Amino acid sequence: MTDKPRALIVGGSLAGLFTANLLGRAGWDVEVFERSPHDLDSRGGGIVLQPEVVEVFRRMGIDVGAMTLGVASRYRTVFGPDGSIQSKQLAPQVQTSWSLLYSTLRKGFGDARYHQGMTLAGLDQDRDAETVTARFADGSSRTADLLVGADGGNSAVRALLWPDARPRYAGYVAWRGLVAENEMPPVSREMLHGDFGFANNKGSHILGYLVPGAHNDMRVGHRLYNWVWYRVADEALLAEILVDRNGRPRVSAIPEGMLADRWRAHLDTEADQLLPPPFGEIVRATRQPFIQTIRDLAVDQMVSGRAVILGDAAAIPRPHTAASSSKAAANALSLADALASTSDIDVALARWQPAQVALGKALLRQGMQTGDHLLFGRRPLLEVG
Template sequence: MEGHDVAATFANGHTAHGNFLVGADGIGSTTRALLDPATATTYAGYVAWRGLEPESALPDDLLDLLSDRFTFFGANGMQLLCYLVPGPNGELAEGARRVNWVWYVNTAEENLPRLLTGRSGRRYAHFLPPGELTPEITTELLALATDSLPPQLTTLVRLSHVFMQPVLDLSPRRMVADHAVLMGDAAGTVRPHTASGTSKAFGDAAGLASALDGWAPPERLPTRRLEDWEAQRLAHLVTLAAMGMRLASNSSLGTTIGRQFLGA
């Protein structure tokens, strides 16, 4: 902070100056580390293996099973969901869409460093991107799929460019710090079962726009409105986070009673 202005210095050495800083830099937020250093992510006890494949890349018999359906499979300590989404440019025509799937699997925290180390040798913190799954982990994952999933879903996993995200919880104590704010995943996460990550971020942004409506520097910030926005959004986050934890627990995800997979 420089008086009533904000200076942001980036990793490449570039510095930008402005009147107000919005930290919307994701779950690994550098902005949050500066504004709320005591808040940290905690591992929820399970990971999300994922795939997003063009319809054209999958066999017809598999598409016949998955198209126009929301496919669900659950077992002790795991859960798989699959559904179609638009193509990369919003295409809705049959054959131009994509098959999106997510497979939640209970996994002990000590295995994360191995699972998050890519074939390039890079150690990732929050997300293993497509193409980085090592041959060793690929073999283990396909063996787990063969042992645990219906054969059609095993085929889907085998034909996909798999990526992975550990499921993390983040419950911050603040979103506002003078002329800087946090929003989206930088402000706090919700479990993916709530399907609310995008809508929560949109709500953060819309509420912030309302709180700042009519403000223009060098006027003083509308502090009371920002405090009200922060209180409302943190309360909403707490509600969503609790809902996500309940949904996960109902499927024995992240609990000590659920089966554990992909051991070291």
């Protein structure tokens, strides 16, 4: 037996591992339950590195000054549809990869209390005992002082606690792809390599940058070029796209290697029509493009008794904010701080919730205004007061 407070983390991706590492180092007894029976992979592609993620690593005891966390870019370059450079501004930043963040967090937490193939079936709360019990599809259960739903945009925890809080389709998708640095076509290599590139067209917005390569390799020539292409798609077209190569309907994304063959030609045709040559070439050179739908969500509540949700389970900012991972890290950092400030867990959760709900809603507004302007030409609304 242990006198440590116990936490169950449902979801073993970035948000769950941010939380697990921080609570574990704050003296909690933590277990993580991941639905997938397999190790998670890097299909999330590239991520802009943000200070909140670096702060989690610092609190984990990682020497962030000695560790290379990603690939630096120097300029932000905007291309016209014909390939001409419309603007080029010095704006140094670092781009990392989902894989690098995940592998670092997973190593920090360890394998002993990270359980795979565990699908949440239900949860129960005992208000008198101040505990929460998670029930899993295999018939097992765990009881703890706190349950954290960090299980992503299709959160089972959110569905159990707030079934009416569902993501809304924003009217466009993000096609994505990764190309080995040394396989970049000549024009793409010359115009895109080393910078953060953008290009706009009607109903189209694309961006790209270098990220670490396989096994987090950051040597020149071993990295990957990551691109994200936002395209307007009505719900009828979306329903067709979200049927994978095996004929299985997907909820919100098609991972690498599972896109139906017909969409390869569709992408190439649209690239010829809408993209400047450097981006058109990089899209055509991508062997296994993948796709995610752009959705909107920001809940009004993140706490229900001793159960909470955070990360994309609570708010899904559009990718234009570059804030999905940083928001999850911010949620986890704030939760760890709140729980460390008092021995009363309920008081800590009450203190934690308001600012985190407000953060999710602010990022929702920011992402909607940016995305609707880029994809639909709508002017951002000015906030008064």
